[in-house]
Amino acid sequence: QVQLVESGGGVVQPGGSLRLSCAASGFTYTRYGFHWVRQAPGKGLEWVAVIWFDGRDKYYVDSVKGRFTISRDNTKNTVSLQMNSLRADDTAIYYCARRDPGSGAADSWGQGTLVTVSS
């Protein structure tokens, strides 16, 4: 069965860095793109970034451009989100989600990893 498992969350000071990982299994990883979506405490879903199935196209929400980088490692079936210059408003649960190549919908989600930016 499809599994997405996020890791790498934790507490970091403002201005610090963190690298999130998403381990994928149970499907043909190279056929799919992946999103990172976050949810601040008590708030709605906010899209963060996407990487296409072939890794050539990557897009970001404006608030993280230049600070976050999405990447994928096809030898390890993982997707990563490198987060630099973290701010308090980056505090959220970060979800990895698989992008269905046909519809573009996020058809499978991990359980999320919590990132807390605080001094």
Next chain:
Amino acid sequence: SYVLTQPPSVSVAPGKTAKIACGGNNLGAKSVHWYQQKPGQAPVLVIYYDSARPSGIPERFSGSSSGNTATLTISSIEAGDEADYYCQVWDSNSDHMVFGGGTKLTVL
């Protein structure tokens, strides 16, 4: 940037039908997807391509889209349907995934 608007809350009695609206400019020209999120859990896709149901999603869940509005309809409401529901599209003008603000469905 593209904006999707949802009502903050909808309440419905058990056994009745809930309709959750999602508004956006010329939304009918885009593919709309809907997610259900229960407290403490990750979102789950319940409708894609406006009206298609993923495997495992009950037939009680249906969707439609036309003009500036998409609608998620849940019939024969059960207590277990209580959750937050989000609509979502891909905005090809900005290459951004866009979510609505979410609607909290309360079962009375």
